[in-house]
Amino acid sequence: MKGSVIILMLLICATYTHAQVDSTLFKRTKPDTSRLNMNLDAVYNRPFLSVGKLPVSLGGYVEANYQHLGTDGVSEGHQFQMRRLTLFVASSIYRRIKFLSEIEFEDGTKEINIEFASVDIEFHPLLNLRGGIVMNPIGAFNQNHDGPKWEFIDRPVSATQLLPAIWSNVGFGLYGKLYKNNWVYAYEAYLTNGFDDQIISNTENKTFLPASKLNADRFEESFNGVPLITTKAAIRHKRIGELGLSYMGGVYNKFQEDGLVLDVKRRVDTWAVDFNTTLPKTNTYLTTEWAYILVDVPETYTQQYGKRQAGGFVDVVQPLIRKPIFGFDRSVINAAFRFEYVDWNLETFNETGNSIGDRFISVVPGISWRPASQTVIRLNYRYNWQTDLFGNPASKTAGFQFGFSSYF
Amino acid sequence: MKRYTWFCALLITACAEFEPAAPADNELLDGPVPGLTEAENLQFIRGDVAFNDEVFTVATGLGPLFVATSCGGCHPGDGKGHPFTTLARFGQANQTGNQFLHMGGPQLQNRAVPGFSVEQIPAGATSSLFTPPANTGLGFVDAVSDADLLAWADPLDADGDGISGIANWIELKSYSTERPNSIVQNGKYIGRFGKKAATYDLLQQTATAYNQDIGIASTYEPIDTYLHAEVDPEISNQTIQDVVFYLKTLKVPEPRSTTAEILSGKELFTTIGCAKCHRPEMKTGASPIAALANKTFFPYSDFLLHDMGPGLDDGYTEGSALTSEWRTPPLWGLGLSKNSQGGQYFLLHDGRAKSIEQAILLHGGEANTSKENFEALTVDEKKKLIQFLESL
Numbered sequence: 001m002k003g004s005v006i007i008l009m010l011l012i013c014a015t016y017t018h019a020q021v022d023s024t025l026f027k028r029t030k031p032d033t034s035r036l037n038m039n040l041d042a043v044y045n046r047p048f049l050s051v052g053k054l055p056v057s058l059g060g061y062v063e064a065n066y067q068h069l070g071t072d073g074v075s076e077g078h079q080f081q082m083r084r085l086t087l088f089v090a091s092s093i094y095r096r097i098k099f100l101s102e103i104e105f106e107d108g109t110k111e112i113n114i115e116f117a118s119v120d121i122e123f124h125p126l127l128n129l130r131g132g133i134v135m136n137p138i139g140a141f142n143q144n145h146d147g148p149k150w151e152f153i154d155r156p157v158s159a160t161q162l163l164p165a166i167w168s169n170v171g172f173g174l175y176g177k178l179y180k181n182n183w184v185y186a187y188e189a190y191l192t193n194g195f196d197d198q199i200i201s202n203t204e205n206k207t208f209l210p211a212s213k214l215n216a217d218r219f220e221e222s223f224n225g226v227p228l229i230t231t232k233a234a235i236r237h238k239r240i241g242e243l244g245l246s247y248m249g250g251v252y253n254k255f256q257e258d259g260l261v262l263d264v265k266r267r268v269d270t271w272a273v274d275f276n277t278t279l280p281k282t283n284t285y286l287t288t289e290w291a292y293i294l295v296d297v298p299e300t301y302t303q304q305y306g307k308r309q310a311g312g313f314v315d316v317v318q319p320l321i322r323k324p325i326f327g328f329d330r331s332v333i334n335a336a337f338r339f340e341y342v343d344w345n346l347e348t349f350n351e352t353g354n355s356i357g358d359r360f361i362s363v364v365p366g367i368s369w370r371p372a373s374q375t376v377i378r379l380n381y382r383y384n385w386q387t388d389l390f391g392n393p394a395s396k397t398a399g400f401q402f403g404f405s406s407y408f
Numbered sequence: 409m410k411r412y413t414w415f416c417a418l419l420i421t422a423c424a425e426f427e428p429a430a431p432a433d434n435e436l437l438d439g440p441v442p443g444l445t446e447a448e449n450l451q452f453i454r455g456d457v458a459f460n461d462e463v464f465t466v467a468t469g470l471g472p473l474f475v476a477t478s479c480g481g482c483h484p485g486d487g488k489g490h491p492f493t494t495l496a497r498f499g500q501a502n503q504t505g506n507q508f509l510h511m512g513g514p515q516l517q518n519r520a521v522p523g524f525s526v527e528q529i530p531a532g533a534t535s536s537l538f539t540p541p542a543n544t545g546l547g548f549v550d551a552v553s554d555a556d557l558l559a560w561a562d563p564l565d566a567d568g569d570g571i572s573g574i575a576n577w578i579e580l581k582s583y584s585t586e587r588p589n590s591i592v593q594n595g596k597y598i599g600r601f602g603k604k605a606a607t608y609d610l611l612q613q614t615a616t617a618y619n620q621d622i623g624i625a626s627t628y629e630p631i632d633t634y635l636h637a638e639v640d641p642e643i644s645n646q647t648i649q650d651v652v653f654y655l656k657t658l659k660v661p662e663p664r665s666t667t668a669e670i671l672s673g674k675e676l677f678t679t680i681g682c683a684k685c686h687r688p689e690m691k692t693g694a695s696p697i698a699a700l701a702n703k704t705f706f707p708y709s710d711f712l713l714h715d716m717g718p719g720l721d722d723g724y725t726e727g728s729a730l731t732s733e734w735r736t737p738p739l740w741g742l743g744l745s746k747n748s749q750g751g752q753y754f755l756l757h758d759g760r761a762k763s764i765e766q767a768i769l770l771h772g773g774e775a776n777t778s779k780e781n782f783e784a785l786t787v788d789e790k791k792k793l794i795q796f797l798e799s800l
Contacts, residue, residue: 068427069427070427070428071428072428072429072430072431073427073428073429073430073431074430075427197466197522198465198467200522201465201466201467201470201521202463202465203462203463203465204463205463205477205478205481253522262523263522263523266522298520298522300519300520300524300525300526301519301520301521301522302474302476302477302519303492304476304477304481349490349491349492350492351490351491351492351494352490352491352492354750357750381426388484389481389484389492390484390490390492390748390749390750391750391751392484392485392747392748392749392750392751393747396428397428398426398427398428399426399427400426
């Protein structure tokens with residue numbers, strides 16, 4: 001009874017209590033828009049909100065959309081989706097020691113992931129130590145994936161299904177940058193836990209690196225005790241753009257247990273190249289990323305699971321209108337176009353010598369409106385072609401998607 | 409405001425107009441027979457998902473020895489399979505049964521999960537390759553009465569046309585249910601599925617395929633193909649029954665064109681004797697599925713065994729069939745085969761024929777006269793005949 005009275009009093013108090021925090025104390029840290037920022041910096045280059053002199057800042061983004069897609073005449077109808085709610089917490093622990101975490105809720109609470117939770121210690125701009133849950137720097141999208149930065153509702157298939165973005169693992173590594181006139185040189189190198197044998201035994205029925213994300217134990221222990229190596233070198237010129245070359249590889253199978261040999265060590269190796277630039281005259285923004293994957297699949301297994309895969313995407317974004325719209329004085333309307341291609345299996349059939357199918361092509365034209373730089377409202381039309389293993393007539397999926405993504 | 413509302417409504421309605429249209433119904437092999445009840449539609453969908461979407465992995469029981477990872481992998485779009493999924497069987501050379509069951513027979517599991525070795529055909533065993541067939545209209549074939557099937561049989565060639573046609577008499581699996589009015593001969597039953605007609609019903613077909621093709625044990629077929637011992641079921645009876653129902657209620661293909669050339673080709677098909685085995689028309693009997701009961705259908709098969717000559721004799725057989733005897737394959741859906749075989753034909757039991765003409769020319773034995781009649785046709789007549797076959 002006493003407890004109920006206290007709760008009731010607290011509720012009454014809450015009803016009449018106004019916000020106790022002076023909102024003027026909130027300070028928004030705007031992202032760095034200098035042209036010397038690289039994909040490497042994306043994880044910290046986000047709008048954060050800090051309170052007074054507290055060393056902790058908060059942020060996040062949210063994205064939701066409507067879509068109506070159909071495949072070969074069959075549609076799931078009108079779909080409303082809450083794709084992501086992502087929360088960032090960053091903290092300056094001490095001079096040149098900082099922490100950032102990123103927690104993502106996908107499709108409501110269907111997937112809850114810690115995508116990043118690392119402490120960074122800067123010894124020198126060329127020598128920083130990072131440890132914790134890191135995003136392996138393969139390609140550019142994995143580190144630079146925030147929804148509000150993109151003009152497309154879907155993430156690139158080549159980045160999220162060929163490469164496994166968002167791909168995070170526990171580990172340690174070094175990174176650094178060197179500035180020289182208009183150039184920036186950067187490197188990253190990490191040792192982390194890695195893949196497991198689900199990449200060649202999964203319900204996608206193809207070599208599928210993201211299948212290892214189902215192994216939640218990877219944040220606690222390595223599947224086989226062999227670290228995954230991820231390295232990236234990138235170079236950026238203030239006016240030309242940024243070019244990155246990255247590699248990620250390691251052993252994916254459990255080759256021994258309790259000292260007993262189960263199999264030979266089987267490797268997965270991935271290479272990626274990424275490039276982005278802004279064309280000076282037209283202000284056209286280009287982003288592209290291409291990946292090549294090599295997997296040691298046992299000869300006696302099935303060719304359903306490819307030994308070699310490749311794919312990538314090209315995004316072109318053209319600002320069309322920059323003027324106040326509905327009172328949003330810094331509005332920009334962009335036209336956007338994405339081309340995606342993935343070949344899930346570059347092999348030929350042992351039985352016929354013919355090329356194995358299993359290819360995906362997609363084109364996505366779209367229009368986006370940015371009422372503010374950190375908020376984007378997007379209308380996309382996508383058209384996909386997917387062929388099966390045998391290269392039979394492609395199944396076609398197409399439709400409209402409309403939604404928003406915004407930092408908060 | 410009203411204008412915007414109309415605009416939004418128009419936009420939403422227009423969405424579907426920008427989506428890919430469904431292929432014409434007669435261009436597809438999948439889809440249910442018309443006339444299923446709501447409850448039957450639900451079971452069809454469950455079976456469809458299990459057949460086409462469920463992929464087995466090491467974690468869900470795949471193998472350790474296997475041929476394919478899913479049902480749909482061998483029958484894309486419910487059509488014919490590809491050499492990649494063509495399987496081998498070995499070990500039976502006559503009617504005395506399979507002498508190599510203790511060495512992994514009758515089916516070769518030519519793939520294995522990592523860490524395991526694949527099977528090899530034992531020395532001394534004869535073998536044959538089997539390309540996965542289309543799943544078209546299997547429920548209709550299942551619903552034909554034994555008496556109707558035997559009505560076409562002519563074991564002693566009483567009419568002297570050189571074509572006999574016999575049934576494959578097989579043992580009934582303990583889990584199969586005898587059809588009403590089954591005809592039994594020396595305790596054996598008529599097989600009607602499989603290239604040697606050595607399978608009694610679709611439950612046997614399904615349970616055996618899960619076991620032999622994917623390495624999935626069930627209460628029906630509980631012996632693991634690697635351990636050669638009984639193991640716990642890796643699939644529920646319900647799922648197997650759903651897949652059986654799905655296979656039973658897949659629609660039959662519809663002819664896709666009836667031009668004058670095609671009708672002329674159809675006449676030639678009968679004239680040169682093809683229709684003596686590839687019988688155009690059949691009727692189902694009673695069926696617990698109303699949509700299948702007492703229906704006329706057009707499989708272009710008699711579902712009986714015929715001696716196809718030494719060219720197609722691989723030295724392997726099943727049931728009471730001779731090694732040179734093969735069940736007449738139904739020709740319905742033949743023209744759609746390329747859509748599931750990667751854009752080219754792989755015809756006959758092992759996919760050796762790369763065109764319809766080549767398949768005809770590889771006929772021998774009881775079909776030799778028809779083959780010679782085909783060879784005697786003019787180029788134009790051959791073209792019409794093939795156009796007809798492609799229209800099925």
